[in-house]
Amino acid sequence: MELTISIILGFMIIGAIYALHAKDLLSAVIAIGMVGYGLVICFLLLKAPDLAIVQIVVETITLVIMVAVVLDSTRSEIETIPDRRSIVQMILGFIIFAGLFYFFIQAIENLDPLGAHTLRMSEIYVNGAVEKTGSVNLVTGVLFDFRAYDTLGEAVILYTAALGALTLLRMKGKK
């Protein structure tokens, strides 16, 4: 399974790099979709169907909206000529990447192999959650009982985003 996930991750990285360098913005949007749907297959292989359903629906809706935006505005990318400032920024980026990669190598040595979790905290949730919450689906039991504050926060964030979009975009119509 690790090999399959590695191959899918490789495809996702290729899609992300292609999206950066594509001349046509529509193909860049489709390449971003490759990243999202690769993530869906990864979630399914890692036995997380809850996340996979949400990811596939949200990815489809975002893709539709982004394709509509690209079709309405321009399809070609704006060309920029590299000057001295962008060279400095590129060098800084490489230095930060090298530093982060060093710490990533350091940190990954202490991790367990893929699939073997450390169950210090989640043991309390996993054992006897069905008796405590009455919900057979453990994820929903955690979302709406043990971690209900998180769910309320997420819902409030979505509500605020909708209100913000409505307020900013409908200013002309209310006049």
Next chain:
Amino acid sequence: MEGMSTIVKKITQLMAGLIFLYGIYIILHGHLTPGGGFAGGAIIAGAFILLILAFGNSALNLKKEVAGSSNIESVAILMVTILAMMALLFGIKVFFFNFLPKGTPGELLSAGAIPLYNIFIGIEVAGAILTIFLALVIFKEESSK
């Protein structure tokens, strides 16, 4: 935004109801099978977005609809907070207390208040995604005039 061809309209008529029903199924069975309020709400919003994209704004009155969807999501998020504080009526001072009887695990009517939370979160998510989409569509219509 005008509608699409007759084939797309006909297929959308057949599919949109099924997608809507599937979203309701995902929400109602959130405590039994994978899924829940967030996934089901997004699927329901997808059914509405499909209808709007296929038929254009000639068939639907978009401004009335955006007022309705923003009202519905406001009421849904209010209901979630009221449900969370409902345990105060029974004398238990705990936020998000599961105050209803648990029932037998595995049946449709079980898990206390969790199905109710699922339903209201689902309505809230569907309303929020639909409101954002409709705000974008109406903005484009008004700016192109």
